[in-house]
Amino acid sequence: MKFSEYFNLNRTQPYLDFVDIPLDTDLPVFLEPSAIKDLRSPWGVELSSMLQTFFDTVLRLIHSGENVKAQQLLSSLSERNEFHLGYSSGESKGHGFGSGSAETVWGALSTSSAAVTGLLKDLEDTALLIPGIGTDMISDAVSNIIRGPLIKYTQDMCVYYGIPLTPAVASGPVWNPQKEIWEESLIQLPMTSHGKVILVPKILVRHRLNYQYDEYYRHYILPEMQHEHLAAHSSLVEVLKDGSERVTKKALMEKYGSDKLAVVEQTKVRPQILQEYKDQKYSKPSAPLTQEQFSEVEAIDLPDLDPIVQELRALDTGRDTAGRYEDLVEKVLSVILYPSLCNPIKQHNIHDGRKRIDITYINEAKSGFFYWLSLHYPCPMIFIECKNYGKEVGNPEIDQLAGRFSPSRGQVGILICRSIEDKEKLYQRCVDTAKDRRGYMLALDDDDIFGMVYAYKQDSEDQTFASLRSLWARLIE
Incomplete structure (x- = not known):
């Protein structure tokens, strides 16, 4: 049974931001250090820093002869099966640095001429230079070192998808990079009949390590x-x-x-x-797994967006169905904009809760339209406003979205509504907002979304983003 099935999410992997792991075994994908270091978001920088501080600390202790402390740090890297990633064909089994004996790994590191001569600098270097350390061990080590941020991610995803959290669950060792120690506490986590689960973003996993x-x-x-x-x-x-x-x-x-x-x-x-x-x-960092690759490794069907399109077409306008409209739009976008946009947040509060954004995505694009945007405009986040109106949107809606922008959060957003009667007039309002330096917004209606879905089904990324590129060209001409 998969995590999504256990909690009756009515979503398969393509519609989820996290890896939909099996609960009774492991999924043969791995957390990849260079994939984490390739992230450009503040969250990604935090993860990279945690990996580097841990490995730097272990090497420093080994070089200074503080062997007991080094072994103690390494001993907490054993996988405790709550991540469910790896090669295990039966019940989840850890292959972490701490599995069996931390002394063995410490011995390999402390006697390695690569460590002594300074060749060994990063965790992933061990895959090249330390005998006995491979993909599964490094992935498990990474999981444990970034356990703290992954716990926070899991809690956020549970709130987002409506998954119940169980209080007073043991966190397991959490790396504190400031104090350079492991800490434990009681926290909230999703619990299943197979134990607690810590979720992993699907953009971080790969079939194998980048370093071979x-x-x-x-x-x-x-x-x-x-x-x-x-x-x-x-x-x-x-x-x-x-x-x-x-x-x-x-x-x-x-x-x-x-x-x-x-x-x-x-x-x-x-x-x-x-x-x-x-x-x-x-x-040339490795790319996130595609929908096709996830489909193969999880033995599931590719996403079928036709039922969602049909429901969108039939959905009534108005306040009563506004929440459902937002859900359907998010499902579509989370599929067709993956892996460029990730980690969606609904009803994201800003300005101490005085303003809310319908959907906020983190922009982690490494190619295509959103990557190009990130090179030229401030857009670490992409803001989505959904208007299930039966009337024409106008200046109030434009001003509302513009009010969500800031230099740190980003200045790019998408306004999505059911229909646009006078597109030229609305587009010009978006152009005026851009010229006034109040941010950049693209206005789409249902037909635009349906067109993007059609292009996505034709397996054409260029065509999927063609309408966005066209609208952007008008904003900056």
């Missing part, structure tokens, strides 16, 4: 070694029939080895290659 030691060795270290041996005319150089020379990767691996110890030894004399590898990974 065999990839690094074969495609970065070995080519450099081939060049060096050719230049030195070493005994590994072969002369071919046509007179050309070569050094095979097979010959190099037979002479120098192909395990992580060999990777470390060859990296020590070529540290610039490791930095080159990391720089290239940073410049």
Whole structure:
């Protein structure tokens, strides 16, 4: 049984912001450190900082000989099964750094020449340079280090989707980066017949780690070694029939080895290659899993937006159905705008509760329209206002949305209403607001939403965002 089924959410994975995990086993996806470091939101910066401070603290303790403290910190990284991510085929089992014995991991770190020489700087480096540490262990370690923010995320998602929270649940070890200690407390969490659950945003998980030691060795270290041996005319150089020379990767691996110890030894004399590898990974981060990939790994159908469109068409206008209209719009947007926009918040309070925003998304786009926006305009958040009116929207609605903007929250929003009789007049009001430096807003009606859904079904991202690009061009012309 999946989490969504247990709590009768009537939503499948495409309509949820978090990973819809099975409760009795694990889902074979993993928290990826570089995916977290690629986030640009304040929340993402917080997560990245927690990962770095923890690993920096452990390495500092090892270098200073404070072995007991280092082992104590590592011992809290064992996975306690509330995340349900990993390779377990049966009941959830942890593979964290603390599983079995923290002393083993501490020993690997403390005796590694990669740590001693300073090659080891980031948690994900251990996947390249420390024997015995792989994707599942690093994912479990990440889960535990950012447990605090994930607990807050879980609580927010439970409020958003109407999931009951059970009080006085043990938090498990929560990393305090200021005090550099683990802390525990009693908190609210969703409880199931299989125990407590901590949810993970789906934009953070991947099929595997971005750092792979065999990839690094074969495609970065070995080519450099081939060049060096050719230049030195070493005994590994072969002369071919046509007179050309070569050094095979097979010959190099037979002479120098192909395990992580060999990777470390060859990296020590070529540290610039490791930095080159990391720089290239940073410049080309792995993409979030697509709807198709989630469909495959969870064995579920792809999202079918037709029933939602039909309900939108049939929905009456007016105050009584305003909440339902907002729900349907959010369902559509959460599917077609993923993974650019994430972490939706309904009825988001600002100005100490004096103003509310119907739906607020965090903009984590790495490509496409919203990514382009983030490069040129302040839009860490995208604000959505839904108007289930049977009348024409006008200046009051424009002014209401403009009042939600700020330099820190963002200055881009979308006004969605049932119909627009005089589109030119409404568009001009949006242009006037932009020229007055009161923010940028795009006005859409039901037909625009239906057009975006149609384009999405044709598997065309360019066409899905075509109407948004067209309206934006008018705002800034």
